[in-house]
Amino acid sequence: MHGKCAASCRTPYYCASCARDGRKRGGRPRLKGNLRINLIATVVVISAAAPLAAQQTTVAAHPKPADTEVWGPEPRIVTPGASDAAPPSDAIVLFDGKNLDQWISARDSSAAKWIVANGIVTVNKPSGDIQTRRSFGNYQLHIEWRIPVGITGTSQDRGNSGVFLAITPVGGYELQIMDSYNNKTYVNGQAASIYKQYAPLVNAARKPGEWQTYDVVWTAPTFRSDGSLATPAYVTAFHNGVLVQNHVALKGVTKNTGYPEYKAHGPAPILLQAHGDKSAPISFRNIWVRVL
Secondary structure, three states, rough: OOOOOOOOOOOOOOHHHHHHHHOOOOOOOOOHHHHHHHHHHHHHHHHHHHHHHHHHHHHHHHHHHHHHOOOOOOOOOOOOOOOOOOOOOOOOOEEEOOOOEEEEEEEOEEEEOOEEEOOOOOOOOOHHEEOOOOOOOOEEEEEEEEEEOOOOOOOOOOOEEEEEEEOOOOOEEEEEEEOOOOOOOOOHHHHOOOOOEEEEEEEOOOOOOOOEEEEEEOOEEOOOOOOEEEEEOOEEEOOEEEEEEEEEEEEOOOOOOOOOOOOOOOOOOOOEEOOOOOOOOOEEEEEEEEOO
16 A cells, blocks of 8 residues: 555556555546646647648648749740751851861870861871860750761771760760661660660661761769768760660769779860771761759
């Protein structure tokens, strides 16, 4: 027995012993001070929250179109080109058929020496690769290219070139260009492959003599302060309007021999390759980029 419940029972509730002894203190459990205060506070919070919960339930039960409308900030206006291939109003035109002012020699930074005629530029293999004067981070690229009629050679020795989406002192990230119309080669080296990393989803190549297009979204890699990789490069690419690379994560810079790897870098130029194979040189036209 605990004696009188009000005097000597130390349980915070109405205990069984007191019940047997008939000392009910009015039939209610005894609460210690702090516990009683906490219980009262909890009841107050629940009571206050009840109308809000009821209101939220009412909104969820009766949604309105305006509940999910976002009115700002408004996207800036970009005027599209006259056709999907034409540069929009915010594009940087890298080649418009007139000159190579936006390009330099990758070998020595002198003026680019590829051949411009009739609105197109043709690779001059002895002069080497060319690259943009500007460096870029993330961007959207449009470029058109053509394998010449009567192209000779097989596999990689047939109309070979490439777009290096970023060229750095330790290498670049290549979107392959070559004749892949009825010309077998290793699949991660055919046209529209990320060279030696990803084969294209499909072969969308046109015949030699016909103009082809690449539309590319390039997301540059990022690096931590210690030079380690934070996020890889990503590429989405369309070949002749057909999706061929779907937001693929690159494994590093392109290597013909060995495995790709990353070395820290910042914004970088875009490079067009003068490949050393013996087939006839290819041509380009209508090159523009949008900084993202």
